[in-house]
Structure formats: C-alpha cells, structure tokens
Amino acid sequence: MAAKVNVDTCVGCGACEGACPVEAITLEDGKSKIDESKCVECGSCVSACPVEAISL
Numbered sequence: 001m002a003a004k005v006n007v008d009t010c011v012g013c014g015a016c017e018g019a020c021p022v023e024a025i026t027l028e029d030g031k032s033k034i035d036e037s038k039c040v041e042c043g044s045c046v047s048a049c050p051v052e053a054i055s056l
C-alpha cells in the first residue's frame with residue numbers, strides 16, 4: 001500500500017513533496033497528491049507532515 005493523503009486534513013504546505021526521495025508527491029489544487037506507482041513506502045512524508053494528513 002502506497003502512502004495516502006487525507007485531503008480534508010492537508011493544508012498544502014508542501015513539506016511532504018520536499019521530503020519524498022522518489023519525487024512521488026506533487027501539489028495539485030493546494031493538496032498533496034501521491035503517485036502510488038512511484039511510492040516506495042519509506043514513511044518520510046508521514047513524518048514530514050505537520051498535520052498528520054498522510055498515513056501508510
């Protein structure tokens with residue numbers, strides 16, 4: 001299972017995008033979007049998110 005974003009919680013800060021080592025995360029319409037085909041489940045984005053919007 002790739003990391004998942006709770007779009008209701010995401011505030012669009014971009015911290016997860018910078019934390020992802022495989023560039024699986026982009027911001028679209030002010031929300032984080034994870035490309036499940038790229039995600040290697042490292043957990044960096046989960047740790048980086050200040051509002052706990054990402055889960056693995």
Ligand code: SF4
Nearest residue numbers: 020039040042043045
């Ligand atoms: S779990 Fe790791 S590889 Fe997957 S989106 Fe988050 S930072 Fe990127």
Ligand code: SF4
Nearest residue numbers: 010011013014016049
């Ligand atoms: S770090 Fe969290 S709040 Fe910031 S863009 Fe990513 S998912 Fe959204």
